[in-house]
Amino acid sequence: MSRDRLAELLPHLPLLDALGDDEHVTRAAEALGVPQPTVSRALRQLESRLGVALVARDGRGIRLTDAARRMLPGVRVALRAAQDALDSLDDARSTVVLAFQNSLGENLVPRLVRRLREERPDIRVQLWQGARDGCLAELDSGRTDLAIVSGAAATHPSGETLHLYDEPLVVVVPEGAPARDGRAGHARGRRRRDARHAQAGVRTAPHARAALRRRGRAARHRLRG
Structure with a gap:
């Protein structure tokens, strides 16, 4: 199979996986989060590209054909491999957990996070927002890596502090x-x-x-x- 044909088929593999669960178009559409007509149309396109029938009428429902059943194990292996590849990217990225005071969430923190993502897209940022004392408690507990609050240097002797600016x-x-x-x-x-x-x-x-x-x-x- 050529790379171009494979690239055309890959987006349709989750459809065959969903149909393989209980051989029901409506439930497959619900699992994929799309309308039923979209699933029916995609199924016809997939059959046309493969040149084989994947489903057959069975009373008022459908059943997978022998060709679809032969494909299904390989399809699921491919989908698991793709998911594993995506998961490996998450494992390779560093995560920084930032606690910030409520009053800083409108302007300062969004700008800092946006700048960090531009310069270091490999770093994920998780945010925790709350009152000043709550932010410092999160930092002391080790649940956050950084805390941005007002006046921390004067009242929070533990750890390192950096003065960012004066607020008039x-x-x-x-x-x-x-x-x-x-x-x-x-x-x-x-x-x-x-x-x-x-x-x-x-x-x-x-x-x-x-x-x-x-x-x-x-x-x-x-x-x-």
Whole structure:
């Protein structure tokens, strides 16, 4: 058999395998996840290319012909060999399990994973998302290889840490607030000082939020970069 003819037949081998299970077109279609007419059409194409009948009418159903039964063991060996070949690729690929904080899942982590896959397609990435303490617990347990969280260097002495970036805080005030319309200059000054503290980095975030709450204002984190 020529390579071209073999290449034409290979996509149809799962069909013969499925028909061999219980010799029923509808159940074969369900096993393959395709409509029944698709199976019937593919079966006719396969018979045409092989030049032999693979099924015969048997009452209201079908049965495999002797030619199909002779082919079936070889078809299944070929499919198992193909699956083994695919499985060997998975075994050869390294897997990195990454835990990340919920707030980092919108922008940072997708960009990092996309860049890694572009540069190292041989590495698989499994993701675990949760709260900061949960990410660190996953790392400590050995279930993840890396954890990306805020402020880990200051509070998590075990393991190695790498500072990625500073996350500024942006102060958001409603329209007509004293800091906007100039009715209270001293309030404006206090809020400017609070904003400078908030922009110093992640470690100052609790202090900044507490100061803003005392003044009835709201703080919002915004990831830049």
